[in-house]
Amino acid sequence: MGELIFGLFFMAGWAAALARLGYAALVLWRSRGEQWVRGQxxxxxxxxxxxxxxxxxxRTLAVAVLLADLWLVSAVVVSGSEGVFTEEWLGYPGMMDPAGQGYQAGAVDLLRTAALWSASAAILGRCWTTAAVQLSVLPLSALWIASFDTYYN
Known part of the structure; x- marks a missing residue:
């Protein structure tokens, strides 16, 4: 049941993130004639x-990035629900897969690296709200995923 719920969040998050990214591009296109830097x-x-x-x-980009972050976290959880995480968290985890031994560490590293690169790009583009979202959501998600008990800990 938990896998189905995360699967639905995964698909809905993908659609919402793409729609919001399209809306951010539309906002950028609409404001092409306006000033981007203050004059005084x-x-x-x-x-x-x-x-x-x-x-x-x-602000529009920050919402799109937030949705993409939630999609990425749900993708990590859904992908790791078979054979990596324990039954206390998601019900019966399936067969124990030795190839999943480094999955949790790899997922945490992926989230931290994504936070670093995306926040750096946002800072270079002077998107302060987007950078704050990236520096808060992804590292906290990495800590949350690192706290999961697995068969391999």
Whole structure:
């Protein structure tokens, strides 16, 4: 039953993340004629505080990235539900697969690496809200997945 629920979240998350990413591209396209950098103030303040059109894009991108992060976490959980995680968490885990021995560590490493690269790209693009989402959701998800009891611990 738990596998079915996570499978549904997986599919719905994929569709929602793609739809929201398309909407972020539409917001970017609509605001192409507007200013992306503030015209008044100190240069450092103009760099840190983008124009309202850019802030709208940043918020829209942050929601799209949040949905993609939730999709990635659900993909890790669904992929590891057969033979990796214990029966206390997801019911009967299936047969014990020795190839899944490094799955949990690999998944945690994947989430931390994704957080590092995506937050770095967001910071370079001055998308502060998106960077904050990436630095909060993915590392906390990595800690959550690292806390699972497996047959191999």
């Amino acid at each position: 103030g100190q240069p450092f303040a103009r760099l840190l505080l983008p124009a309202p059109a850019y802030l709208r894009f940043d």
